[in-house]
Amino acid sequence: MRTGIATVCLSGTLKEKMQACAIAGFDGIEIFEQDLVTSPLAPEDVRKMAADLGLTLDLYQPFRDFDSVEEDLLAANLRRAEAKFKLMSRLGMDTILVCSNVATASIDSDSLRTEQLGRLAALAGDHGVKVAYEALAWGKYVSDYEHAHKLVEAVDHPNLGTCLDSFHILSRNWDTAPIEAFSPEKIFFVQVADAPKLSMDVLSWSRHYRVFPGEGQFELAKFMGHVVRAGYSGPVSLEIFNDVFRQSDLERTAVDAMRSLIWLEEQSAKWLDANAPVLATAGAGNDSAGNGSAGSGAAAPKAAGRRRYPMELATLPQVAEPAGYNFAEVRAADSKVLETVLGQLGFEFNGRHRTKDVQLWSMGHARVIINEQAPAHAEPAIAALGFDVESPVIAAARAQQLKAPAVPRKTQANEEIFQGFAAPDSTEIFLCQGSPDGTAAWTREFGEGLEVPPPGATAVIDHVNLAQPWQHFDEAVLFYTSALALEPQPFAEVPSPTGLVRSQVMLTVDRSVRLVLNLAPLMQQDGATGPGSTSGTGARRTYQEHIAFAVDDLVATARDCKARGLEFLQIPANYYEDLAARFGLAPDFLATLQELNLLYDRDADGEFLHFYTATVGSVFFEMVERRGAYDGYGAPNAPVRHAVQYDQLSRTT
CATH class of the missing domain: 3.10.180.10 (2,3-Dihydroxybiphenyl 1,2-Dioxygenase, domain 1)
Structure with missing residues (x-):
């Protein structure tokens, strides 16, 4: 599993964040726009530094409030997008995150959104950029990941796909099983975040109380299991907005973040094993079994073999829980x-x-x-x-x-x-x-x-x-x-x-x-x-x-x-x-x-x-x-x- 983390998760400058991510062992990073804007490093310097550290630059984010707007605002949004595409070329990046619109002055029309996202995808194609469209949980008209995916399918352009973010999905209690039916070519990026179960508005919850996987109460292993079954093989990246993490020692936080992905990878592998689709007959092809969600209630025949997925999940040495305390030291x-x-x-x-x-x-x-x-x-x-x-x-x-x-x-x-x-x-x-x-x-x-x-x-x-x-x-x-x-x-x-x-x-x-x-x-x-x-x-x-x-x-x-x-x-x-x-x-x-x-x-x-x-x-x-x-x-x-x-x-x- 390729691991990633958004720079917004950590304290410090962009240079310090990149160094901490490399030390912790991440494969790549998402660059949060504010970190670049406030950095003295030129985009070319960031690109070289990432290469020297062994980090890939996986996602540039966020690009907000693009779709569902009047034509004059759309023209301004397209100019803004083209400027970011040119910047990404200097960074050596090819994927940008575009969030669903949250503005009150937007228009509720799927046909309009499809037309405007199509124009964005065409412009992105001219610059060799892929657009990962994400449904924000508090989006004005698009807050459901399935809705966002339907828009992506309707546009049907190779440079437009979807970004699946566990917080936006699980905070709204959306069913994650439909992810398995998504074409893996249309899943451009996957972000994961955990959170405690809280009774508050979802925007405040998201902005202040996300935590790393294993530190909250979301069913992330199940979410990842469906993502893996869909055939996704790209980065699995942390996007955590947390007031404490952004005040803490960044190298220590980066290690904690990496630990959470190692743990999540193991838990996801266990979930897949416990909920594995089975092949009807020995030697049956991959197409013969199970894109359905776990827990469908159907009694499955004994497995003659198990499906293999493009994303390989590593496991850790397995240990039993401790049998007791041996001593305490003061x-x-x-x-x-x-x-x-x-x-x-x-x-x-x-x-x-x-x-x-x-x-x-x-x-x-x-x-x-x-x-x-x-x-x-x-x-x-x-x-x-x-x-x-x-x-x-x-x-x-x-x-x-x-x-x-x-x-x-x-x-x-x-x-x-x-x-x-x-x-x-x-x-x-x-x-x-x-x-x-x-x-x-x-x-x-x-x-x-x-x-x-x-x-x-x-x-x-x-x-x-x-x-x-x-x-x-x-x-x-x-x-x-x-x-x-x-x-x-x-x-x-x-x-x-x-x-x-x-x-x-x-x-x-x-x-x-x-x-x-x-x-x-x-x-x-x-x-x-x-x-x-x-x-x-x-x-x-x-x-x-x-x-x-x-x-x-x-x-x-x-x-x-x-x-x-x-x-x-x-x-x-x-x-x-x-x-x-x-x-x-x-x-x-x-x-x-x-x-x-x-x-x-x-x-x-x-x-x-x-x-x-x-x-x-x-x-x-x-x-x-x-x-x-x-x-x-x-x-x-x-x-x-x-x-x-x-x-x-x-x-x-």
Whole structure:
């Protein structure tokens, strides 16, 4: 699959954008007109630079409001078009995007549109240019891609075709199956964009909230499957209007964009395989089967062979989802407070690594590494996560093909070699050889006999909550989806004293891995003078993250922790009054919850008890007990936790 990206997706100058696209591995680019107009580079310089970078210049865009106009305006539009065709010749480009008219002064007449598009196609032919006509979702009279295609067919000129844009099609919930009936010679260009499902006008939705494939909720694999079945073999190019992307580091955004196309290519191949038209008899020609859409309801005979398409879709090394957490790592220059908290929680100190400044603490199957190899004065923070996987080497190869930077682990003789890579928020991800009994061979490096959890030990890492920088939240969702096969759940928004916290749960089907990504408001520290402030001497703001451990009996665990002197997050009495009103809990049980600062939630499937420790640096810990089939995270309690933490942080600054 030939990959492309519109320059409008990225921040920076045209020169910087082209360099970033080449570094990320794109085959070609679309030049957005404004990027060229504002560039000091002459068209000939852009052409040479693209050639030097190995980039093709695939599409010049946009050309707006051409059709459905009065004759005098048409003449002006044709003059404008000819000027662009001559410019494209200097750039070495042969395809231009023409959008359906959105102006109110246009005329609703398909015969007029056909005549005017025909004149444009003839002029384009004189200059060796192809016109890709696109139905904008908010077009005045042409907003449906099938309508645009019918106009293209009516003109019947070799220099006029259609551009299929997934946003304009899927935002209007148009059926994509009819694409398969399009002649591939008339599909001049394909653009893809994902988006969250939002209730707002489609123009604003398009201009501000598009995201890369895999970061939204559109059925892009199905869309691409129909495009492939139609016989299209040209570029598949990203066109993303997003306020965040255009403020972010352009090289990083370009890599994220490339990752999204790699992921989409794989998902499209899977969709085609799962919905493959079958040949009626062995050796039957391609014309004998299936341009119909998937899910037509007809029971197909067993396939004697499968169709081949002009566009070849590559797949990645296939991996199973992780079997569980192997460990969590916290890095700190001074680990004394961290060691105290882990001991009070009931973790056992298992020793120091034989060659590194690293400690191992464990409770049942839950392992925490304290890494003291940190910069001076670095506060405790989650630095790495280990996952049990079936084949670490294959899983690492998949991640690297998805542009994840490798993170090597320095080893000496007889030490475990971990496959590792970095997540978008710089958390290091290590892949460990999974074991059904929870053993971990690498723990021998801390002392003999540690690889086998003690008999009857049941504590595990229940979930990890990672805070994501605002400009990389969508990138993180795609990363964990594509590289670790975690499934994103519908996101939620939780109120806090500093604003709404967007929370995105990523998990495995069996819930053995639960990873929560938070787009959190920035918490203030060290001299900040107000909510969200960056003023004041030494003002600094930080995120908070946590690791949650599941136990069988939280009340007993909490009593033991209290006896060991653990500092619990102090829950206000108002919370327990509200709890009594909501659930009608037995008085003695409610009193126990309040005595131990435990929080409680209940749904139709079960109950959830949990408590939090005070924050150490930017990390805190949570202990949980799941009763029945409760599958959540105590979401109604999250505002309480945020408020208490905010109050404590404010009192320490």
